[in-house]
Structure formats: structure tokens, C-alpha cells
Amino acid sequence: MNPLNENEMLLLHGKKGTLGIVKAGSRQFLLETEKEEIILALSPDDLLVASGFGTDETIVNGLKCVLYMIREVGSPFIVLPKKHPASKRLKIVVSAGDRTRISCKIIPGTHPEQDILCGSDEFDGVEISGVKGGVEFRNLTGGKIETIPFGSS
Helix, strand or coil, rough: ECCCCEEEEEEECCCCCCEEEECCCCCCEEEEEECCCEEEECCCCCCCEECCCCHHHHHHHHHHHHHHHHHHHCCCCCCCCCCHHHHHHHEEEEEECCEEEEEECCCCCCCCCCCCCEHHHHHHEEEEECCCCCEEEEEECCCEEEEEEECCC
């Protein structure tokens, strides 16, 4: 288990992609699809996982920003239709829940199921689970894990 509290963000740095992970806290989130609005009621140990397609400082700052906008500001999750042209330009995508599977075989931003998230091929098949006081990884074979401050101070 990797420890993680509500004031921290876990970064998983790879060679082609970066994952940012924060605790959801006791909040409700909105998931917006083309046809409906879904309320996601998450437990404090559930996770918000953001997948960035790149590894530089700009991507890391983007991960922090997107996760902050969702968790702290209350911005909704947006799910694009399957053939939406913007999906090719997304640099960061996000999921929420107690468990997230990373897949390089899906189209970024088009899956309302919150247990799967598009990621770089080096993280394909990795499972990330929120547990009391931390995060657990399954099928993780590489990458560097770093914990940084997150949220309002």
C-alpha cells in the first residue's frame, strides 16, 4: 500500500505517461453525458485518477489543475460521444471510484463507466484501488511513485 491522505496527490511517472491520484473525500460529483447527468456519491477513500499523455512539467501541472477543478471547485466530469473529434486532442482524462483499470485500448474521454480510464501503453492493465489511508496498485511493473502536496492550504 502507498499511503495517501486528502491533502496529498500521488504521481505515477512513466516514460510516456503520468497518472495523478487524489482521495475523493466526502463529496458528490456530477458526470455529464450527451443524454444525462449522473450523480456520483463517493466515499472518502475512493479516488479521482487523472491520466496524462506526457511526462513533462506541463502535464504534471495539468493533472494538479484538473483534479483541483473537479474535487475542490466542483467541475463536472464530461463524457464525449464515441466519435467526437475532441477525444483525439485530450491530453488528460479522469475517472472516479473505488477502483480504476488503465487501458490503452479505449478512446480518451468517451467512457461513462468510471472503472476504466485511458492511459499510456506502459500502464495498460494496471489497477488502482482506494483503500483506507492509501492506494493499492495491481499489475504495476514500472514507473516512479511520488507524493506531493494537494488542495487548499
